[in-house]
Amino acid sequence: xxxxxxxxxxxxxxxxxxxxxxxxxxxxxxxxxxxxxxxxxxxxxxxxxxxxxxxxxxxxxxxxxxxxxxxxxxxxxxxxxxxxxxxxxxxxxxxxxxxxxxxxxxxxxxxxxxxxxxxxxxxxxxxxxxxxxxxxxxxxxxxxxxxxxxxxxxxxxxxxxxxxxxxxxxxxxxxxxxxxxxxxxxxxxxxxxxxxxxxxxxxxxxxxxxxxxxxxxxxxxxxxxxxxxxxxxxxxxxxxxxxxxxxxxxxxxxxxxxxxxxxxxxxxxxxxxxxxxxxxxxxxxxxxxxxxxxxxxxxxxxxxxxxxxxxxxxxxxxxxxxxxxxxxxxxxxxxxxxxxxxxxxxxxxxxxxxxxxxxxxxxxxxxxxxxxxxxxxxxxxxxxxxxx
Amino acid sequence: xxxxxxxxxxxxxxxxxxxxxxxxxxxxxxxxxxxxxxxxxxxxxxxxxxxxxxxxxxxxxxxxxxxxxxxxxxxxxxxxxxxxxxxxxxxxxxxxxxxxxxxxxxxxxxxxxxxxxxxxxxxxxxxxxxxxxxxxxxxxxxxxxxxxxxxxxxxxxxxxxxxxxxxxxxxxxxxxxxxxxxxxxxxxxxxxxxxxxxxxxxxxxxxxxxxxxxxxxxxxxxxxxxxxxxxxxxxxxxxxxxxxxxxxxxxxxxxxxxxxxxxxxxxxxxxxxxxxxxxxxxxxxxxxxxxxxxxxxxxxxxxxxxxxxxxxxxxxxxxxxxxxxxxxxxxxxxxxxxxxxxxxxxxxxxxxxxxxxxxxxxxxx
Numbered sequence: 001x002x003x004x005x006x007x008x009x010x011x012x013x014x015x016x017x018x019x020x021x022x023x024x025x026x027x028x029x030x031x032x033x034x035x036x037x038x039x040x041x042x043x044x045x046x047x048x049x050x051x052x053x054x055x056x057x058x059x060x061x062x063x064x065x066x067x068x069x070x071x072x073x074x075x076x077x078x079x080x081x082x083x084x085x086x087x088x089x090x091x092x093x094x095x096x097x098x099x100x101x102x103x104x105x106x107x108x109x110x111x112x113x114x115x116x117x118x119x120x121x122x123x124x125x126x127x128x129x130x131x132x133x134x135x136x137x138x139x140x141x142x143x144x145x146x147x148x149x150x151x152x153x154x155x156x157x158x159x160x161x162x163x164x165x166x167x168x169x170x171x172x173x174x175x176x177x178x179x180x181x182x183x184x185x186x187x188x189x190x191x192x193x194x195x196x197x198x199x200x201x202x203x204x205x206x207x208x209x210x211x212x213x214x215x216x217x218x219x220x221x222x223x224x225x226x227x228x229x230x231x232x233x234x235x236x237x238x239x240x241x242x243x244x245x246x247x248x249x250x251x252x253x254x255x256x257x258x259x260x261x262x263x264x265x266x267x268x269x270x271x272x273x274x275x276x277x278x279x280x281x282x283x284x285x286x287x288x289x290x291x292x293x294x295x296x297x298x299x300x301x302x303x304x305x306x307x308x309x310x311x312x313x314x315x316x317x318x319x320x321x322x323x324x325x326x327x328x329x330x331x332x333x334x335x336x337x338x339x340x341x342x343x344x345x346x347x348x349x350x351x352x353x354x355x356x357x358x359x360x361x362x363x364x365x366x367x368x369x370x371x372x373x374x375x376x377x378x379x380x381x382x383x384x385x386x387x388x
Numbered sequence: 389x390x391x392x393x394x395x396x397x398x399x400x401x402x403x404x405x406x407x408x409x410x411x412x413x414x415x416x417x418x419x420x421x422x423x424x425x426x427x428x429x430x431x432x433x434x435x436x437x438x439x440x441x442x443x444x445x446x447x448x449x450x451x452x453x454x455x456x457x458x459x460x461x462x463x464x465x466x467x468x469x470x471x472x473x474x475x476x477x478x479x480x481x482x483x484x485x486x487x488x489x490x491x492x493x494x495x496x497x498x499x500x501x502x503x504x505x506x507x508x509x510x511x512x513x514x515x516x517x518x519x520x521x522x523x524x525x526x527x528x529x530x531x532x533x534x535x536x537x538x539x540x541x542x543x544x545x546x547x548x549x550x551x552x553x554x555x556x557x558x559x560x561x562x563x564x565x566x567x568x569x570x571x572x573x574x575x576x577x578x579x580x581x582x583x584x585x586x587x588x589x590x591x592x593x594x595x596x597x598x599x600x601x602x603x604x605x606x607x608x609x610x611x612x613x614x615x616x617x618x619x620x621x622x623x624x625x626x627x628x629x630x631x632x633x634x635x636x637x638x639x640x641x642x643x644x645x646x647x648x649x650x651x652x653x654x655x656x657x658x659x660x661x662x663x664x665x666x667x668x669x670x671x672x673x674x675x676x677x678x679x680x681x682x683x684x685x686x687x688x689x690x691x692x693x694x695x696x697x698x699x700x701x702x703x704x705x706x707x708x709x710x711x712x713x714x715x716x717x718x719x720x721x722x723x724x725x726x727x728x729x730x731x732x733x734x735x736x737x738x739x740x741x742x743x744x745x746x747x748x749x750x751x752x753x
Contacts, residue, residue, distance in 0.1 A: 313447065317454035384459050 002369045004326040006301065007144060007183055007360035012251070013208040019254035020210065023247035032244050033235070046246050049253035053215060056185055056256045057192040057200060064215045065226075065239045066249055070182040070203035071098035072229065073216035074138075076239070077178045077199045078102040079227040081136035084173065088133040092121045092150065093345030094143035096180060107136070115345035118294035119148035126155060130162050130175070137177050142184040145342040145358055146293035147302020149188065152179055156196025174223055182206055182214075184299050186259055186362065187267050198222050204248065208362070209255030213248035266363045270300040273367050277303060277359070284374050288381075290352055292343070303359040306348070307381060310355040314385040315377075322376035327358050354387040396422040399554060400506035401515040402498060403427055403460070405448030407578035408557050409517030411565045413456055414572050415556035416515060424511070425453040425460040428502055430469040430493070451577050463505060465497050472496035474600070481597055482605045484652040485725025485747055486630045490541045495679075499545035499553070507552065515554040518542060519562075523738070526551035528681050530737035533561040540697045543729035543742030544679045594628050601627075609655030611639060614648050615662060623657050626650050630723045632668055669718045673728060675711045675743035686741055692731040695722045701731055711743065 022028045023042070030036075032043035050061030067073045075098060081089050087108035091099055093115045103110045114125040121139055130137070137159060142149050159177045166173060181190065182203035192200060198219045205211035218224055232241030259266075281289045285307070292304040307315065312328035319326055328340075343353045399416050403409045403425045416423045427449045432442050446462065453460035473492045480487035498516060506514045519531035519538045526547035531537040557565050569575045598606065606625035613620050621639040623629060629636075633647045637659065648667035649658035660668070673695075680686045688708040692701035693715070703716040713728065722728065724747035732738040 313450060314454050314460070317451040320451075321455060382457070384457060385454065 002324045002372065003364065004324060004359045004361065004373070006362035006364070007206065007358065008327055009211070010186075010206055010208045010362050011364060012210055013255050013258050015258055016209050016251040016254040020247040020251040023250050028246070032246060033233070042246060046244055046249060049249045050215075052253035053202065053249070053256050054217065056202065056260070057181065057190045057195070057217065059192045059200075059217050063217055063220055064202075065218065065236045066245065067214045067216060067240055068212055068245075069205065069214040070096070070180065070201050071214075072240075073201040073203075073214045074098040074178075074180055075102045076216050076226055076229055077201060078107055078136070078138070079229070080176060080178075080199065080224050081107040082227060083225075084108065084135050086133050087135040087173075088131060090126065090129055090134055090137045092139040094121070094140045094145070094148075094150065094342050095138060096140065096144060096182065099138050099140075099178075099180060103138070108133070112341075112345075113139075115342070115347075117346050119143055119146040119292070119342075119346055120294070120297070121150055121155065123151060123154055123158070127158055130158065132166070132171060132173060134162070134175055135173060137175070139177070139179060140183070141179050141181040141188070141190070142299055142302075143293070143342050144183055145340050145356075146304050146346070147184075147299040147360070148293045149184065149297045149299060152177075152195050152197065160196060176222065176224060184301075187263065187270060187300050189263065192217065192219075198224060204252035204255060207252075207255050207259055209252035210248045213245060213252045215252075262363060267300055269363060270361050270365070273361055273365055273370070274300055274303050276367050277370050277373065280370050280374050281305065281377075284378065285381075292346070292348065292352075292356065301361045303361070305357050305359065306352045307355040307357070308349070308351040309386055310381065311385060311387040312355050312357055315355070315357060315380050318380035318382075318385055319376050322372070322379060324373060324376050327360075328356055351387075396420065397512040398422045398424065398510060399513045399515050400424050400426055400509065400511040401458075402502060402517070403449040403452060404517065405445035405452070405578065406517060407569050407574065408519070408565060409449070410452040410574045410578045411560075411568045411572075412515055412517045412554075412556040413452065413458060414568055414574070416554065417456060417458075419556075421513075423456075423458050423515075425449065425456075425458040426502070426506070427460070427462045428497065429462050429464045430466060430473070430497060432466065448577055452574060455574065455577070456572075463502065465501050468501045469493070469497055478597070478600055480725045481627045482601060483725075483747065484627060484650060486723040487725040487744075488541075488727045491544055491727045491742065494542050495544040499542070499549045503549045503553070513552050513554050514549070515556060517557055518555050519558055520555045520739075521558040522550045522553055522555060526682075528739040529558075530731075530739065531555075531558045535698070536562045538697070539731075539739040540694050540699075540727070540729045540742075543681070543727065543739050545681060546683060547681050548683070550681065594625075597625075597627065607655045609657065611637060611657050611659055613645075614658040614660050614665070614667075620645065620659060626652070626655060626657055629657055632721050632723065668721050670721050671715050671718055673713045673715075673719075673722055674746040675713065675728065676746040678708075678711055678741065678743035680741040681739065682741075686730060690733040691740070692733055694729045694731065695719065696726065703733075706730070711746075713743075 028042050030039040030042050032046050050064050054061045054064050089103045089107045089110045090113055092113050114122040116122050139150050139155055156177050159175055162175050176198040178199040179197040180201040182201055183206055186207055200217040202215040204213035226239055228239050230241050235241050235244055290306040339353050399421045401413055401423055427446050450460055473489050476492055477487050477489050503514050519536040520542055521529035523529050528539055530539050608624055610619050611621040611623050629647050629650055631647055634644055637645055639645055643661050645659040645661050646668055648660045648665050678686055688706055691706050693704045694701055705714045722745050724745045726745045727742050729742040730740040732740055
């Protein structure tokens with residue numbers, strides 16, 4: 001089986017699993033909140049793991065709220081925008097449904113920003129839409145569908161200037177930037193201070209850590225008031241009650257360690273893969289294949305393509321018969337039979353959208369797979385699999 | 389090659405994503421037909437507990453078509469379905485009846501709108517994954533697998549369409565269908581049993597009705613023991629309950645109780661613990677909209693009757709003037725709005741037609 005859909009799920013790193021076991025079946029299964037010393041030792045390791053995870057974006061573990069995944073982290077981030085009279089939220093056209101759907105609940109008016117045809121948030125459109133009511137801007141680090149790396153620094157600059165300008169006018173309405181960094185950190189090096197995000201979502205499952213673990217980074221001293229989604233024993237500074245998922249967090253931390261250790265090698269490996277696969281696609285299908293998004297600012301792990309006029313879903317089914325897993329749009333969009341908002345936003349034609357495939361790689365992919373992918377695609381591109 | 393292609397008969401196969409229609413596709417291909425797969429999109433609206441109820445079925449059907457190399461299309465019958473099945477269902481429920489949407493869907497959509505579109509597009513035949521057979525002269529025959537026979541659901545289609553209909557799995561036992569699915573590697577795709585339900589399962593019918601009926605049509609009230617007059621509990625909407633129903637009652641007693649009376653003009657539902665209560669049994673049923681598959685009128689005389697899917701065939705006499713069935717023995721009460729299917733008393737396994745139980749005169753004895 002060849003997995004070209006690593007953005008949907010990445011295999012748990014063997015070392016991450018190993019790091020989890022003492023907290024599951026070993027003696028460190030204890031509740032970190034308990035009073036006895038062995039539990040305190042677990043609590044200390046938990047805090048160290050949070051620091052390790054935070055190091056992924058050069059932040060401190062104290063500023064992380066561990067969650068049950070990126071969806072919860074995104075929901076928690078959006079809670080910052082609630083409770084303001086007449087507030088407005090701006091979201092990029094590349095957001096995960098957990099951002100958009102959460103924003104639709106009590107965050108005031110929600111506007112989706114325009115995209116440029118090559119797959120980025122339109123900065124002019126952003127500047128035009130930031131008003132005195134704007135309290136939160138949410139932009140994913142990368143487009144899940146296109147892999148395009150968003151101009152977060154430029155966006156945070158705009159927000160920073162807006163903030164300063166509001167203070168000068170004695171306007172008390174805050175404005176924050178939330179960045180969903182669920183995807184891309186396997187190959188991108190990110191420094192939270194340089195990025196300028198006030199909140200940032202992390203996702204274990206996409207980084208070869210255990211699924212069901214995520215985190216929200218919240219910048220200190222920015223006046224961000226979150227409303228907990230879950231109340232109870234007051235864990236995670238009261239922001240996320242429930243006994244800590246110690247094993248999950250340990251696994252995430254180890255996955256982060258492995259990512260950082262191998263990032264350069266992974267980058268080179270995927271870059272080589274992507275270059276070769278792209279060349280092979282052009283050689284085999286010529287103008288029949290379309291590449292989406294600006295390749296210069298695109299994750300090396302992502303190769304979004306389209307075979308216009310074909311029905312991507314049929315191609316997926318045909319490719320799975322050849323043992324190749326690939327998705328169209330984002331996994332969630334495909335299941336609901338809805339067109340990817342990102343592809344719509346960049347102005348892709350109906351034909352291009354219909355035939356769009358998202359290839360997403362991880363360190364597990366090897367260039368040796370490419371000939372098999374090409375021959376499987378040749379088999380899949382039959383008249384029966386054209387869109388009607 | 390070209391001449392061979394020409395001689396091939398074209399079949400438009402309704403593919404539901406279930407194992408039966410998928411195996412039907414395999415069988416038709418083995419017979420040498422030119423098969424075109426079609427998914428009938430009848431309902432795409434979200435329900436409160438069900439997002440995109442059709443997406444999964446469509447994906448399964450499409451995946452099967454790709455696997456078998458069939459051309460595949462989605463045909464949209466949402467408008468027809470809304471008019472002839474959903475509106476019919478809502479009206480019937482609002483009138484206190486318990487309609488059967490599957491029977492209506494077969495009559496109005498699969499063996500009418502779909503068939504007409506298929507024939508208009510040049511198909512020689514339509515095919516579905518139903519367990520049924522068609523005789524040489526267009527009669528509807530019970531399936532070889534008596535346990536899976538679905539002629540009850542098909543009792544209101546017409547022989548004009550049946551003459552051009554193929555039921556490839558009708559000659560097979562379910563176990564054989566499963567074996568074929570496994571041998572073709574389709575078993576992993578078509579896991580779920582095809583229940584014949586068009587778009588909402590039994591469990592969701594309440595939510596569906598809540599969503600689409602005006603709130604005032606749903607009258608809540610008391611559940612009263614008809615024998616003692618005691619209030620046993622409360623119900624969340626009279627129209628959700630059917631005469632003879634036992635489950636889904638939230639009562640003070642642990643004993644089994646059955647719905648015996650529901651009256652559209654009164655919010656109470658009456659129940660009994662007495663399984664011999666006369667309202668739970670009937671010797672006669674008044675029908676409306678009696679349909680004969682052949683297109684002629686059903687004559688008075690002796691028939692075998694089936695009052696629900698998979699119920700045994702029972703002897704009865706039909707009075708064509710009064711549209712009344714008189715059973716040889718007492719039968720469990722059949723709710724108004726339900727379908728009764730007629731089978732020939734002289735020829736084994738021939739389904740002749742079906743009528744709808746009228747709400748006049750049947751609710752009490």
